[in-house]
Amino acid sequence: MKYCSINYKIQPEDKATISINERGFLFGDGVFETCRIVNKKIYDYSPHLERLKCGLKAIKIDFATSKIQKNVRDLIKINNFKNGIVRIYISRGSGSFGYSPKKDIKPLIVIQLKDLAICSQEPVNLWLSDITKISNKSLPVNFKIAQGLNSTLAKIDAQENNCFDSLLLNNFGEICETSSANIFWVKGGVLYTPHEKCGILLGTTRKRIINSSPIETREVQANLNDIFDAEEIFLSNVSIGVLSIKKILPKGISFKSTYYQELFQNLLST
């Protein structure tokens, strides 16, 4: 039996339920984190917690995160969970007048353990989607807000076109990220990745790559033409680590190198 936690109460997941009036359900009104569990330990907990705090502030949920870490540890223990993902989700709570939250609303904390998707290290194809990333002027997209329909539609779009994921541009045509990963490319010995102001998720794996990069690394505002002649393009997130791109479709642009995938995969695991 698998256990999850709701408001710090550990319980069997198949029987775990929430109210239909929970704003996470009504409106996707919440923020979450997905962290790696490696050998029963939470990997990079501090940067995840920091991002969670910033996300809560950005969407104006008043919540102290102090009790989460112990709860995750207890959950790992009771599930005897060795490797995978923990999803920590803070939903605004139950009680609304239309879109207005009730004054005394109390957040709901749901913590779940998830198996890692089986993902080979074989380079994958990206679909250049017509769907644009939601602007950071509309929502605080730098954090993992529970507004997942844009990513869901982008992912479905990729699958319908037999691709691993979709590449999303912002409303200015700048490279952002995929539905669920940050993007990097190497050109002329320099590592590039979209700047925060492009409206990207501030990925913890992205941060690790930038901090550990042995070559010059630049955060930039770039468009498609800037990446089409890259030597290598790769994705990053906590689930896949680092994964190189083979082709960008429907344009058919091909990339052959997996040198930096291997380099950063090794750097991340040390």
Next chain:
Amino acid sequence: MKYCSINYKIQPEDKATISINERGFLFGDGVFETCRIVNKKIYDYSPHLERLKCGLKAIKIDFATSKIQKNVRDLIKINNFKNGIVRIYISRGSGSFGYSPKKDIKPLIVIQLKDLAICSQEPVNLWLSDITKISNKSLPVNFKIAQGLNSTLAKIDAQENNCFDSLLLNNFGEICETSSANIFWVKGGVLYTPHEKCGILLGTTRKRIINSSPIETREVQANLNDIFDAEEIFLSNVSIGVLSIKKILPKGISFKSTYYQELFQNLLST
């Protein structure tokens, strides 16, 4: 006791729960309608149903809506519900690999009755928010998708500034709507409202106003300067009907007329 319906099963609302793995909860992955109930009857059911069908198609949920109307009628009857709102919500279902829905996923249908917010016919103040409306290139915002955080933050922004609601522009600076209502203005004897392509919700009350308007009516792409010298500005949705604007803050632009509010309020109730 109040009753709601989950997958057509009518049950007490205070005990009604859903799985924590429901995608509506995880990601706001669903679409809903809010219809007026007047004298125990669903008002404008056909246009609401039509919009729901288009919304389901836009977010790629395969679901036949045929059984909803009878279920709503049964719910009205068992609750002896005379006047208010019915919220019909189709969530994509339970089962995900990250953002990808499972192949055999089955939608969840939640139907709830809500009391009308008490709202006087006194004109209200609007707050000109820095938050922009989500682009229709990022999400099918013409429909009531359960991605309510943009509206929630705009509503909180309004409340923090002692206003009834926020006025939202799109990324091009065009007038869109408020967090929960369409907007109209009258200038030189012509009624104006933002065009569908501005990325507005295709409101059923908006449609009724356009269809019943006794004066020339134009759907336009307009910016703030176009409305600042209007004779009257009013909002519309199924809950408030029609409601005039007194001031747009922080600019302090004032509007005195409530002529069209009364005119259209009367036209809607006949």
